[in-house]
Amino acid sequence: xxxxxxxxxxxxxxxxxxxxxxxxxxxxxxxxxxxxxxxxxxxxxxxxxxxxxxxxxxxxxxxxxxxxxxxxxxxxxxxxxxxxxxxxxxxxxxxxxxxxxxxxxxxxxxxxxxxxxxxxxxxxxxxxxxxxxxxxxxxxxxxxxxxxxxxxxxxxxxxxxxxxxxxxxxxxxxxxxxxxxxxxxxxxxxxxxxxxxxxxxxxxxxxxxxxxxxxxxx
Numbered sequence: 001x002x003x004x005x006x007x008x009x010x011x012x013x014x015x016x017x018x019x020x021x022x023x024x025x026x027x028x029x030x031x032x033x034x035x036x037x038x039x040x041x042x043x044x045x046x047x048x049x050x051x052x053x054x055x056x057x058x059x060x061x062x063x064x065x066x067x068x069x070x071x072x073x074x075x076x077x078x079x080x081x082x083x084x085x086x087x088x089x090x091x092x093x094x095x096x097x098x099x100x101x102x103x104x105x106x107x108x109x110x111x112x113x114x115x116x117x118x119x120x121x122x123x124x125x126x127x128x129x130x131x132x133x134x135x136x137x138x139x140x141x142x143x144x145x146x147x148x149x150x151x152x153x154x155x156x157x158x159x160x161x162x163x164x165x166x167x168x169x170x171x172x173x174x175x176x177x178x179x180x181x182x183x184x185x186x187x188x189x190x191x192x193x194x195x196x197x198x199x200x201x202x203x204x205x206x207x208x209x210x211x212x213x214x215x216x217x218x
Contacts, residue, residue, distance in 0.1 A: 041175040046095070047153070047168060048080040054151070054171060061180035062144050068109065070135040070151065070170075074124060075103040095168045099158040106154040106165070107135045113147040113177070115140040121154045141177040149173040 041060070043051040055069045078101045084094050085101070106121040117138045124133035139149070150172055154165040 044172045061178050062141050065140045068137050071132050074105050074133050078103045102156045104156045108152045109137050111149040113143040144177045
């Protein structure tokens with residue numbers, strides 16, 4: 001009986017390590033491979049502007065902050081929107097825009113799976129490159145997998161006020177967030193380590209009790 005308990009005591013730590021770490025490692029490898037090979041970032045513009053106005057990193061990892069910048073000639077964008085509005089028939093307006101758009105704009109990024117700084121609409125800053133305006137955000141992915149970010153423009157038109165602007169979608173960004181084992185360990189590893197220590201302590205205490213009982217029986 002004692003030999004059977006000894007074998008179990010030797011096997012228990014190995015079983016614990018398998019239960020805790022093997023599923024995580026397999027999940028990480030699968031997400032990393034498919035994310036890199038099959039899901040490159042994709043920017044879909046919803047207003048008449050080129051996707052190059054938005055800068056994105058080449059690789060996106062969970063819990064690793066990255067910067068998104070938007071450089072936009074708001075005067076040129078307003079002119080293009082106004083040209084479309086003038087040619088539009090009632091009911092076919094571009095995102096519900098029915099009156100003249102002015103170059104003064106604010107921008108905002110939204111996404112459920114991300115921490116965004118700053119989260120509120122930002123006023124435009126001139127970048128020093130002609131009439132280009134610049135916005136920037138620090139984005140921290142909180143979940144792995146395929147997600148999207150939405151860039152909104154808060155427009156000033158002939159029918160709106162500063163407190164109630166016309167909100168229009170500039171672009172939708174589809175991206176794949178890869179596993180980040182180092183950041184994951186910093187965030188969640190302490191709980192696994194604590195559980196492992198508690199389980200190891202329980203196993204060691206139980207082993208000592210069995211040894212004492214075996215010694216008394218001898």
